[in-house]
Amino acid sequence: MNIAQQLINGLVLGSGYALIAIGWTVLLGAARLVNFAHGQLYMLGAFVAWAVMTKLGVNYFLAVPIAVVALGLLGVVLQGLMLRPVMQQNLTSLMIVTLGFGYVFQGGASRLFGGDPERFVSPLQSAEIRFGEIWFTWQDVLTLVGTLVLFGVLWLVLNRTRVGAIVRSVAEDPKLAQLFGINAVLVYIGVFVFECAAVALGAGLVAPRSPILTSMGFDEVILTFVVVVLGGIGSVTGSLVAGFGLGLFTALFGALVSSAYTTAAAFFVLLAFLVLRPRGLAAR
Amino acid sequence: MTIRRLATPLALLLAALAYFVPAVAGGSPVAYAACTTIAILAVMSYGADLILSYLGEVSLGHTIFWAAGGYAAALLSVNAGWSGLPTAAAAAVVSMVLAVVLGLATLRTREFVFSLVTYAAAVVAMEIAFNWSFLGGSDGIVGIPPLTLAIGSWSLSANGNDQLWPIAWVVLMGTLLFIQRFRHSRLGTSALMVQMNPDLATALGIDARKVRLGVFVASAPISALAGWLYAYQRAYVGPDMFETYFLVLMLTAIVIVGRRLLLGPLIGTALIIVQQTFFSIGGDGDKIVLGSVLAAILLLWPRGLVGLWTVLASRPRAPSR
Numbered sequence: 001m002n003i004a005q006q007l008i009n010g011l012v013l014g015s016g017y018a019l020i021a022i023g024w025t026v027l028l029g030a031a032r033l034v035n036f037a038h039g040q041l042y043m044l045g046a047f048v049a050w051a052v053m054t055k056l057g058v059n060y061f062l063a064v065p066i067a068v069v070a071l072g073l074l075g076v077v078l079q080g081l082m083l084r085p086v087m088q089q090n091l092t093s094l095m096i097v098t099l100g101f102g103y104v105f106q107g108g109a110s111r112l113f114g115g116d117p118e119r120f121v122s123p124l125q126s127a128e129i130r131f132g133e134i135w136f137t138w139q140d141v142l143t144l145v146g147t148l149v150l151f152g153v154l155w156l157v158l159n160r161t162r163v164g165a166i167v168r169s170v171a172e173d174p175k176l177a178q179l180f181g182i183n184a185v186l187v188y189i190g191v192f193v194f195e196c197a198a199v200a201l202g203a204g205l206v207a208p209r210s211p212i213l214t215s216m217g218f219d220e221v222i223l224t225f226v227v228v229v230l231g232g233i234g235s236v237t238g239s240l241v242a243g244f245g246l247g248l249f250t251a252l253f254g255a256l257v258s259s260a261y262t263t264a265a266a267f268f269v270l271l272a273f274l275v276l277r278p279r280g281l282a283a284r
Numbered sequence: 285m286t287i288r289r290l291a292t293p294l295a296l297l298l299a300a301l302a303y304f305v306p307a308v309a310g311g312s313p314v315a316y317a318a319c320t321t322i323a324i325l326a327v328m329s330y331g332a333d334l335i336l337s338y339l340g341e342v343s344l345g346h347t348i349f350w351a352a353g354g355y356a357a358a359l360l361s362v363n364a365g366w367s368g369l370p371t372a373a374a375a376a377v378v379s380m381v382l383a384v385v386l387g388l389a390t391l392r393t394r395e396f397v398f399s400l401v402t403y404a405a406a407v408v409a410m411e412i413a414f415n416w417s418f419l420g421g422s423d424g425i426v427g428i429p430p431l432t433l434a435i436g437s438w439s440l441s442a443n444g445n446d447q448l449w450p451i452a453w454v455v456l457m458g459t460l461l462f463i464q465r466f467r468h469s470r471l472g473t474s475a476l477m478v479q480m481n482p483d484l485a486t487a488l489g490i491d492a493r494k495v496r497l498g499v500f501v502a503s504a505p506i507s508a509l510a511g512w513l514y515a516y517q518r519a520y521v522g523p524d525m526f527e528t529y530f531l532v533l534m535l536t537a538i539v540i541v542g543r544r545l546l547l548g549p550l551i552g553t554a555l556i557i558v559q560q561t562f563f564s565i566g567g568d569g570d571k572i573v574l575g576s577v578l579a580a581i582l583l584l585w586p587r588g589l590v591g592l593w594t595v596l597a598s599r600p601r602a603p604s605r
Contacts, residue, residue, distance in 0.1 A: 034396040036344075036403070081583060091395050093582045095342050096535050100578030103532045107571025115568075218528055222407045225400045233397070260415045267408040271389050274401065 005134050006251045012140040014247020015147040016209075018240050020202035020220070021227040022150065023195030026158075029234020030171045030191045033086065034095050037078075037102035038199060039221025043214060044105055045071050045200030046207035047113050050120040060122050064204030068197045075196030079189045086188055089174075102217060109214040117211035125208050143205045150198070151240050158236060167191065171234070222263055223250075226270045299457050306449055316445040318561045323452035324513050326553040327459045328530065329537040331507030334463070336535070337544045338472060339499050340479035341395070344531060345386060345402030348409045349379040349504040351525035353511030355413070358425040358521040368433040372512050379508030380501055387500040391493050410526035424522025431516035448517055455513060456550070459506055464546055466502070475499050529571075536578040542588030 020042060027033050035041075049067035052058045058066065078101060079086070085093045124138040158164040169177040170187045178184050227246055231238030246266060254262045306319040328350050335343040353375035360366040360374055390401050413419045420426075430443040431451065442448045466472040477485040478492045485492060515521045537552035556577075560570050585592040 028396075034399070036399075081579075084583065085586070090586070092336075092340060092342055093586055095396060095399055096539065097579045097582045099344075099532060099535065100575040100582070103528060103575030104572050104579070105575075106528075107568040107575065110568040111572075219407065222404050225404050229397060229400060261411065264408045264411050267404050270401070270404065274393060274397075275389065 002133055006255050007248065008134060008136055008140075009255075010248035010251035011244060012136060012144060012247070013251055014244035015144040016202070016206040016243075017223050017227050017246050018243025019143065019147040019150065020199060020206060021224045021231075021239050021243060022154065022202075022236070023198035024224055024228050025231065025234060025236060025239040026154070026198075027191055027195045028228060029236070030167045031086070031188050032089065032091070032171070032234075033188075033192070034091065034098065035192075035195060036095055036099040036221075037105060037217075038098075038195075038224060039217030039219070040102040040105040040109075041071060041074075041196055041199045041217075042203045042207075042220050043212070043217040044074070044109060045203030046120055046212045046216075047109055047118075047214065048200070049204050049207075050118055050212060051113065053120075054118075060124075064201065067204055068200045071200035072193045072197040075193040076189060078196070079192040083185065083188075087174075087185070106214060106217060113214055115214060117213050120208050120212045122208035139205070139208060146201070146205055147240075147243075150201070151236065155236055219263075223266060226266050229270060230273055299460075302457075303450070303453050306446075311446075313445060314561070316449050318557060320445045320449050320452045320517060321561075322550075322554045322557045323449075323456040324510050324517065325530075325533060325557065326510075326537065326550040327455055327513075328507045328510035329534045329549040329553055330459050330463055331503045331505075331510070332534040333538045333543075333549045334466065334499055334503035334506065336538050338466075338475040338479065339496060341496075342399045342535070343402050343500075343503075344399050345406045346503070346507045346534060347406050347526050347530050348382060348386070349507040350511040350514075350530060351409065351413065351521070351523075352379045352382055353505075353508030354515040354521040354525050355419055355425070355511075356508070357512045357515040358428050359419075361428055361516075362425055367439075368431045368516070369435070372509060375508045375512040376505035379504040383501045383504035384497075387497045391497060406526055406531070410523050413526065414523045420522065422523060424520055424524075426520050428515055428519045428521070430519075431513075442516070445517065448513070452513060455509055459509075460546065460550070462506070467546070471495065471498050471502065529574075532574055532578060536574055536581075539581055539588055540577065542590035545588075545590065548588070548590075 024035060024038050027035060045067045048070050049060075049063040052063040052066050053060060082094060082097060085097065122139050124142055127138040128135055129138065129141070158167060166177075166182055167187055167190075169180070169182060170184050174184045177187075223246065227239050227242045230246065231240070231242035246269075249269065250262045250266055253265050257265070306315045309315040309319070328346070331349060332343055332346040335341055335346070356375040356378045357371045360371045361368075366374070386402065386405055390398050393401055414422050430441055431448065432439060432441045433451070434440075440451075442451055474485065474490045474495045475498075477488070477490060478495050482492055485495075511521075511525065514525075533553070533556060534549075537549045537556060540552035540555060541548040556574065559573065564570055565573070581588060587594070
């Protein structure tokens, strides 16, 4: 057992968790919305990129942006459909509606793409880097750097620009923001589109690690929950820290204790946190 | 009020008529299978209904109780040779213990955090069932004997759906009676008050946390009894009891007709199962139908088909919140 290798694995895993979760963190923070179709959107992102690559012969570096745009457009449609409960902030309805959407995506994707595991291949996945006993791939580097850049840009946009101020004001009080001439509908659509696009990017970078299945959304989303809740609802920095923390935890737990029960263990960490610190890491 | 005086005999009459539905529907094995399945899945939905309709929270963890009931029946009947009534009691106890643990852990959570944690708990429970050989692992537990109910020297064995139907009918009627009682109980009315006006509830001396925990624990054995019967119906339990299908089915069954209606989940389940049994368009197609119905109902007529009827029956007016 090589601790240094596990630490590297943990950082790579963690950046993936944080990247997949970021869309949801922003959605929660800015719009107080929950999207239970998140895992299925991840699945769709991976399958759209895969389909574009295998059916149209597009290369990986173009397929991922295509998937990001496609999911972004899907986000506009979804948010358009949900506009009434969104404006009423009817969270109970929205949770169930998105669960319904996720189920439709799963059924639709199995019809479109078939029920078999597929190989979504990134050329960087086979490009390895070795330092003595430690190794990782260029895909890992891309994921890690991509995550850090996306979080950096997002933090700057939210905290240092006019757009960020508008999003934060809608998050604070949508009605009051509207009184000041801010179009809350546009903000909600924008935030939702960001969520869909970000999860597609996450799928494009993370999904090549293992075969993709149309039923994978259900499992994929659980660690996103853990990251979002641990990081403190809606906190961008918090979810980055929570993502890396969870990545290190699962890598070490998987290597030292049991790989079959890593999700269960991550969940118990979450439960312990909820009891000790209900507001998450970011709480003051 | 004549209607109120007639309510009990009318309900008894309806219940008696319900017993003959499969016979009237042709008495074929398919009719008995469909009716038994509807009764089982409706009871499962009533468990989640208690949370959604009366606490106003979305529990995504009721598949845990449903599966706990099934696994309790399977383990005890296959490994220990227990008959139906003791396994039913065990199913209820196991589910209530799990509900106390999950309920205490989520006591301070609300809204989406509550839903997230219950959902996460269900995923983890599936992972445990899938990996733990004690629970049969990914293969599940096969060879569950036919359901046998024995009281003293009297005993009844149910083999096949036509013999299971009377038992399913009794469980369903018992559940309806329980829900009806719950609606008028102190716990039920307190839960509604906590949902509608938490401040008023607190001012009147109601402990919201106690009420939430109480309703959560009361709802678990309902879904567990459904799972208990499902185990005998299929003679098999496995990690597939945690599938999203059951979760989406529960929620759809509750919202399709309208929340807080006694017969709502039963009619909802019946509509879904009739579609899937007699008008199926393939497994993936049925998923699309079920998910779309769930989303469409809430987006178009948030109060369910009853709400739609009200809209059609009255003049169009601005929706009120």
